[in-house]
Amino acid sequence: MNRLAPAAAAAVTLVAALASAAAARPLTLDEALALARERAPVILAARARVDEARGRLLGAAVLLRENPTLGVGFGPRVRGPAGVAVEAQLSQTFELGGRRSARIDGARAAVARAVATDAEAGLRALREAAVAFYRALHAQERLKLAARAVALAEATLHIAARRHQAGDVPVLHVNVARGALARARSERLAIEATLTAVVGELRIVLGLDPTVALVLQGDLGDHSRFERLAAAPRQDTERPDVRVVAAEVREAEADLRLGRGLGWPDLGVGVRYTQEEVGASAVLGTVSLTLPLFDRGQGVRAEARARERRLRVELDATRRRAGIEVLTAIAVYRQRVAALVELQAVAPVQEHNEALARRSYEMGQLGLADLLLVHREVLETQVDFLARQLEAASAGIELEAAAGALR
Numbered sequence: 503m504n505r506l507a508p509a510a511a512a513a514v515t516l517v518a519a520l521a522s523a524a525a526a527r528p529l530t531l532d533e534a535l536a537l538a539r540e541r542a543p544v545i546l547a548a549r550a551r552v553d554e555a556r557g558r559l560l561g562a563a564v565l566l567r568e569n570p571t572l573g574v575g576f577g578p579r580v581r582g583p584a585g586v587a588v589e590a591q592l593s594q595t596f597e598l599g600g601r602r603s604a605r606i607d608g609a610r611a612a613v614a615r616a617v618a619t620d621a622e623a624g625l626r627a628l629r630e631a632a633v634a635f636y637r638a639l640h641a642q643e644r645l646k647l648a649a650r651a652v653a654l655a656e657a658t659l660h661i662a663a664r665r666h667q668a669g670d671v672p673v674l675h676v677n678v679a680r681g682a683l684a685r686a687r688s689e690r691l692a693i694e695a696t697l698t699a700v701v702g703e704l705r706i707v708l709g710l711d712p713t714v715a716l717v718l719q720g721d722l723g724d725h726s727r728f729e730r731l732a733a734a735p736r737q738d739t740e741r742p743d744v745r746v747v748a749a750e751v752r753e754a755e756a757d758l759r760l761g762r763g764l765g766w767p768d769l770g771v772g773v774r775y776t777q778e779e780v781g782a783s784a785v786l787g788t789v790s791l792t793l794p795l796f797d798r799g800q801g802v803r804a805e806a807r808a809r810e811r812r813l814r815v816e817l818d819a820t821r822r823r824a825g826i827e828v829l830t831a832i833a834v835y836r837q838r839v840a841a842l843v844e845l846q847a848v849a850p851v852q853e854h855n856e857a858l859a860r861r862s863y864e865m866g867q868l869g870l871a872d873l874l875l876v877h878r879e880v881l882e883t884q885v886d887f888l889a890r891q892l893e894a895a896s897a898g899i900e901l902e903a904a905a906g907a908l909r
Contacts, residue, residue: 527714527715527716527717528717528718528719529635529716529717529718529719530718530719530720531632531635531636531720534631534632534634534635534704534708535628535631535632535908535909537631537708537709537710538627538628538630538631538707538708539624539627539628541708541709541710542624542627542631542707542708542709543709544623544626544627545620545623545624545627547623548616548619548620548622548623548624549620551616551619551620552613552616552617552620554616555609555612555613555615555616555617556613556616558609558612558613559606559609559610559612559613561609562602562605562606562608562609563606563609565602566594566595566596566597567597567601567602567605568594568595570592570593570594571591571592571593571594571595571772572590572591572592573590573591573592573593574588574589574590574591575588575589575590576588576589587777588775588776588777589774589775589776589777590774590775590776591772591773591774591775591788592772592773592774593770593771593772593773593788593790594770594771594772595768595769595770596768596769596770596771597763597766597768597769598763598766598767598768598769599762599763599764599765599766600759600763601760601763601764601766603759604756604757604759604760604763605756605760607752607755607756607759608753608756608757608760610752611749611750611752611753611755611756612749612753614745614749614752615746615749615750615753618742618743618745618746618748618749619742619746621742621745622741622742622743622746624742625741625742625903625906625908626903627707628903628908628909629899629900629902629903629908630707631704631707631708632899632902632908633896633899634700634703634704634707635704635718635720636722636892636895636896636899637700637703637704637892638697638700638701638703638704638716638718639718639720639722640722640888640889640891640892641693641696641697641700641701642697642718643722643888644693644696644697644885644888645690645693645694645697647881647884647885647888648686648689648690648693649690651686651689651690651877651881652683652686652687652690654686654856654860654877655679655682655683655685655686655687655877656683657860658679658682658683658860658863658870658873658874658877659676659679659680659682659683661679661860661863661864662675662676662678662679662870663676663679665864665866670866671870675870678870678871678874679870682874682877701716704716722888722891722892722895723842723846723891725839725894725895725898727898727902728835728897728898728901728902731901731902731905731907732832732835732836732898732901740821740824740906741824741905741906742906743820743824744817744820744821744824747813747816747817747820748817750813751810751813751814751817754806754809754810754813755806755810757802757805757806757809758803758806758807758810760799760802760806761799761800761801761802761803761804761805761806762799762803763799764794764797764798764799764802764803765794765798765799766794767791767792767793767794768791768792769789769790769791770788770789770790770791770792771787771788771789772787772788772789772790773785773786773787773788774786774787774788824904827904828901828904828905830904831897831900831901831903831904831905832901834897834900834901835894835897835898835900835901838890838893838894838896838897839894839897841890841893841894842887842890842891842893842894845883845886845887845890846887848883849883849884849887852879852880852883852884853880855876855879855880856876856877856880859872859873859876859877860873
């Protein structure tokens, strides 16, 4: 039974590993963006605000703002023949001065603002999702590099131990190699923690179930999706943040028209039936006008006029900022790519140097300190190379977001 225990434990471990791999979900950048559009909380909340704005439009589009008024009066006659006197009146108030049209235009502008706010929230959520995806992909590649560094440190320790047994090097070499291996293993564990953290952030952004394992698929160095935009940036429509302010300007204009309309009287039209005496009744048409002597919409007009002026200044500033951000994002992206290219050319040479240094140490032609120095130089170059890839990819995402092209 004791001999079967290790085999059973290995079988259980293998089954668990296979089950975990089967449950793992491959995730590409396009899939991450699709999930963000579908599940990101900020996008769902922004869509709910659009429904709220459409409800306002529904209320503004009602034909008459006030309902008809029906009044009935009756009571005993105090003089003349005994009986009950009856009077009834039905009236309807109509707004003048184009107030209904102004409310409808204001509600439509509010819907446009909500739609643009939804698009702006979506753009922020997609940017956050894309950046989180690339950070997780970078941590995943960084973990591979750390595993390779551990393998190299183990090989170095093996060589140092074999040479020590042969009497070629002192035990100091073994101890130093063992320390280098411990540092490499510690670094790998630290990067595993970083990967866990950034994948957790990605889950939050995408609204994913924490029990589903993620396997990120993508090439951190593939920036082809950004090159066309960097070469010829184009905007088919204005950015969402610009459209938000433009809609607010239209809303302020509609409120200004509404304030002007409040200077017009309300027209009341109705009909009145009266019977004061037995056998004597009359039907009268009624017309009434409110007299806007005190409240003529002065406050509404003043507030709307000031808001319109402020928003026009903000609109110009937002459009100017959008243009600057696009040009800046292009320049930053190109500079990040140039920094990446500088390291990309020497990466194969560094790996070749590492292999040469390991063979030289094994043959006694190179000291351990020199070998570890070469290892550190190669590792740092590779780490820097991955960092430059992440920076270029992040700059590409910022470019897409600045141009409003991130979808």
